[in-house]
Amino acid sequence: MLQELHVTNFALIDSLHLSFGAGLNILTGETGAGKSIIIDALGLALGERASGGDVVRTGTERATVEAAFDxxxxxxxVRARLAEAGLDGEEDDVLLVARxxxxxxxxxxxRINGRLMPVSALKAIADGLVDVHGQHEHQSLLHxxxxxxxxxxxxxREALDLRAEVAAQLSALNGLRREREQLQTDARERARTLDLYRFQQEEIAGAHLRPAEEEELLADRSRLANAEKLSAAAQEGYAALSGGDRGGGGALDALNAALAAVAHAAALDGSLSGVIEALQGAVSYAEDASHELRDYQEGVEFNPERLEEIESRLDLLRTLKRKYGETVDEIIAYGDELAGKLDRLEHAEAREDELTAAIEKAQAALDRTAAKLTLVRKGVxxxxxxxxxxxxxDLGMAATKxxxxxxxxAPTSRGANRVEFLLSPNPGxxxxxxxxxxxGGEMSRIMLAMKSVLVRAGGTPTMIFDEVDVGVGGRTAQVIADxxxxxAGxxxxxxxxxLPQIASRADTHxxxxxxxxGGRTTVSVATLDAEGRVEEIARMLGGTRRTEAVVQHAREMLSVG
Structure with a gap:
């Protein structure tokens, strides 16, 4: 049950608070007084979208709507949906909603009970708590x-579960049909695609690609293209260390001379032992570097033919990358993917047979579920x-059939039946x-009859009727009030x-x-006491003509209601 509604800075509302009771809660006022604004605000608390553009009150930055449900x-x-949202452990059996x-x-x-939640979760919960019957909902019966x-x-539940199963089965069946239709489209296009894929696969396979091949080729090209520079640098380094063809004078000779000189001094002063070790290490490192530079210089390859091969290979890789991927690894992966595509295209006929069998099986399962749903519907x-x-x-249509x-x-997501309500308002x-x-009056009464039946079957605990009396009056208004x-019981x-006939029945008005x-239009709400209800019923009866007779009539209606 809806207990409280608090609205701030919404449309024409500065701030209002309503406390609803059990039974029949009536909202009345002049035409254009803002009654529908309150229903719109309540709609937000039920997970609906804001209607009519920006609903935040002019001059403010935020609108809030808060509601409390027992x-x-x-x-x-509703309990199940609360559990799905993780709200089943809340205390006091109260649901607090804030938008x-x-x-x-x-x-x-x-927010639901203070926790940030998606609006979809709120709507799923609220749909089981409140049923909103809009001004023109009875017209939906025309469809x-x-x-x-x-x-x-x-x-x-049984019908709704079967409906969900039918929808899932139909979706799966349609997916199979779409796949088969795709296979059955233009056979020539499939043949052209096969030729293209085979050419691409042969081109990639014929290249004999290796992972990281391009990096290796680039390194080899750099060495071959700069062979003379690399050889000269190695020769110069070797000569600087060993003296080379100059017959001495290299860094190694200088290091050995220094080692010999310090060795004599170390015999006189032991503190030079560390220097001795450092020089010995320097000599060892220099000798190793000299040998490596000599070997490197001797091994430098001068091979124009190999360089030409590498350039040709790199040209091939660039061509393949323009077609199939940004890296060699991507080209290899695309080649592997082509194998699967070719397999599917080459075995399309076999797959089509498989799909046909799967479609027949899925159709049979759908037909069985739809038949069960039909039996449930016909059974009730x-x-x-x-x-x-x-x-x-009860609504004055006793002769109606x-x-x-x-x-x-043909099956749809709602089953394999066309359901239509038929009516005979008059005998014969x-x-x-x-x-x-x-x-119009009959449609309003038929919708009320359906709401009455559904609520007895365990429908939503709160029902909202937004001007259900539109277009009716006289006797019809009285039976709708009844x-x-x-x-409300x-x-x-x-x-x-x-309509005063309905308003006079209020438990809360x-x-x-x-x-x-102050130059600003504001919507306000007052809970009427007994005398206030008399005045309002009198206004609804007589409009601007307030006479004692009208007031007395209002009192009589309230005493009966």
Whole structure:
């Protein structure tokens, strides 16, 4: 049950707080007073999107909507959704919802019991708590494709589970069909693709690529292209160390001379032993470097033919990289991928046979599930129709006959049935589709009858009716008031109305008013006491003409209600 609603800086609302009670909660006010703004704000608390663009009040940066729900009578489906969202361990059986919207569609936040949550999680939970019946929802009965949803709501969990299974099976079946259709498209295109893939595979395979080959080739090219420089540098280094062809005078001779000189001095002063070791090490390192430079210089390769081979190979790699990848490793990977593509294309006929068998199997499974769903629907449709007719009798349509037509059709995500509600409002008249015979007043009563049946079947604990009385009056208004009053004994009802017949039945009555204060228009809400209700019912009865007779009539309606 919805307990509290607090709205700040939303549309024309500065700040308002409503405390709802059990039973029938009525909201009334002049036309254009802002009643629908409150329903829009409540919609945010139920996970709906903000309607009408920027809803943040002019002059402010953020709008907030907070709602509190009593979960003590919540349906099992709501408990399950709370568990899925990790909210099943909350205390006090209270659900606190907060939505915050920033100006210009900026940052938006949704909190459930103080925890940041996605709006989708809030909507999944709220859908099981509140059922909103908009001003023109009864017109949806004119669209036969909505009838199957209403019937399945009545059927309950079994039908909804089967529907979900049908949708999943149909999706899988369509996927198999699309794959087969793809295989069956232009055979010549497949042949052209095969030729292309084979050429590419042969070109890559013929190159005999090796991982890291390009790096090795680049290093070899650098050495061969600079062979003379490398040889000269090695020769110069060797000569500097050993003296080379100069017959002495190299760094090694100088180091050995220094070692000999210090060795004599070390015999006189032991502190020079460290210098001796350093010089000995320097001589050893210099000798090793000299030998390595000599060997390197002798091994430098002068091979123009090999250099030409490397350049040719690098040209091939550049050509392949332009076609198949940015690196040699990517070209090798693409070659491996081609093998799989070729295999699939070359075995397309075998795959097509496999798909045909899989499609037949999937179609049979879908047909079985759809048949089960049909049996569930047909098994409850007569009882559903009988209950609707009993409700319609209470609403002054005792002679009306109502029937659920269930006919076969090609499977969709909602099953393999065309479900349509048929009506005969007068004795002797044949049953016909609702869209062809029902008047506006009849449609409102039929929708109320359905809501009454569904709520008795364990529907949502709170129902919101936004001007369900639109387009009706007189006797129809009275029977709608009676039915809303009866519904309020089974669920919490919030109802926006212009009819005094309905307003007089309120357990809690809110008066909504639009006023101008300091040059700014503001929507405010007051909870009416007994005398306030008399005044409001009188206004609804007489408009601007407030007479004692009108006031007395209002008191009489309230005493009966």
């Amino acid at each position: 979960l003590s009578g919540a349906p099992p489906e 915050e919207l920033s100006r210009g569609g900026g940052k938006s936040q949704c 036969a494709d909505r009838h199957v949803d209403i019937l399945d709501d009545w059927c309950g 449709s007569a009882d559903f129709a009988q209950r609707i007719m009993r409700e319609l009798a 109502f029937e659920v037509s269930i006919e076969p059709q 008249e044949p049953l016909r589709p609702l869209a062809r015979i029902a008047s 039915k809303l009053d009866a519904l 089974q669920a919490q009802i919030l109802c926006i109305t212009h 809110f008066y909504i008013e639009k006023c101008v204060d």
